Amino acid sequence: MFYLYSYLGSFRIFSKNVFERRPIFPFQKNEIDRIQIGRKGHETILKKNKGIWFVQVREIETRPDLEKTFSFLNTILRIKRFTKISPTTDPKKFGFNGEELKLEIQTESGEIGKLDIGISENGTFVKEPNTGEIWIVEENLNSLLGRGNENFFFSRFLLSENIDIQEIHTILIYNSQNKNTTLKIEQTKNGIWKPLSSASFFCPGEDCSRIVHKIFSLKAEKVLKKPFEEKIIPLNFKKHFKVEIHFRSDQNSFLVLEWIGNTIHDEPVFRSDSDSILYVVDPEFLREFRETSENKNFFIEESDPI
Incomplete structure (x- = not known):
């Protein structure tokens, strides 16, 4: 027992x-x-x-x-x-x-x-x-x-991680200073990106994959949400950088990634899919576009304080 x-x-x-x-x-x-x-x-x-x-x-x-x-x-x-x-x-x-x-x-x-x-x-x-x-x-x-931190779970990617890359047809990169110089990229096959415009100096050997990867891997240094506590200085109307992403299934619907201003520390501020969320990115992102271009005024003037 x-x-x-x-x-x-x-x-x-x-x-x-x-x-x-x-x-x-x-x-x-x-x-x-x-x-x-x-x-x-x-x-x-x-x-x-x-x-x-x-x-x-x-x-x-x-x-x-x-x-x-x-x-x-x-x-x-x-x-x-x-x-x-x-x-x-x-x-x-x-x-x-x-x-x-x-x-x-x-x-x-x-x-x-x-x-x-x-x-x-x-x-x-x-x-x-x-x-x-x-x-x-x-x-x-x-x-x-x-x-x-309330922003902790916010994605710092400027473009959604759920985008089906294979469904993308064309990507446009242009600015308001020179409408005649627009980089148009087409996905001819899965993962094959070719330039369709005269601004092909961004695509050595007719291969634009580096630019595409650069855009989709872009992450913000920090995320801002409404009400915005940090002061944002609007861009001069002559300055503009915008990316449009068009899909095969619906040519009339596209995503827009746009540079809209700078912080007081001259950090570029981008808007993606919402006016309620803004992204502060490394100035190097825009600087690399300027240094790659044969035309130094293509994206940003040399005097721009970024």
Whole structure:
């Protein structure tokens, strides 16, 4: 009988440990439809619409950084209870002082999971709202959340990572200073980009792939969102740099990437697919176009302070 009780006691401890080491959220990655994270009134929402992810901060909705989004999603689905904190310990010691981050995930079927994340240095303390239990977890959650930076999940790519490159027919690069000098690039075959204009000095050997790669890999140094706190100096009407991307399926619909001004530090500011989001890019992007061109005034005058 003693051995039976010992066995049953060990089994209960084993079962309890197994339960506690299971992931807190019993969902699969493909089931997740919506994630909300942040302090009250300062939430960031990651949501999926027809298989495409978007990020929303208050009224601003834009493209997310997919690498950060999927890394965060994979991590929160792996979170397991590691060590339980004594219920007699003051929660404030672990970052639960009213400023903790509230995490809520929702599946396509409407199931909801919630977790509070303490504002400790590394974010390894979590609290289950339903029970009030505080646990240590192995994941460094604060680093995956940008430590409360509302812009953290915004994509810094000026063009969407979801664009089907093979569907692009032509790319136009031009400026208002010289309408007769427009670089027109056509995708003749998948991945083969040829110049269709006289400005072929940008495409050595009739190969424009370097320019195309440069445009699609362009990432902002920082992202600005409305209301814009940083002053933006509009361009002189004589200065203009714009990229138009036309698709095979609909020639009347195209994407526009446009240089619209500079910061007070002479950093170029670009607009892409939304007036609510602007992108501050490295001045080297425009400078390389100027230095590549045989005509030094093609994109930017030599006196431009970039």
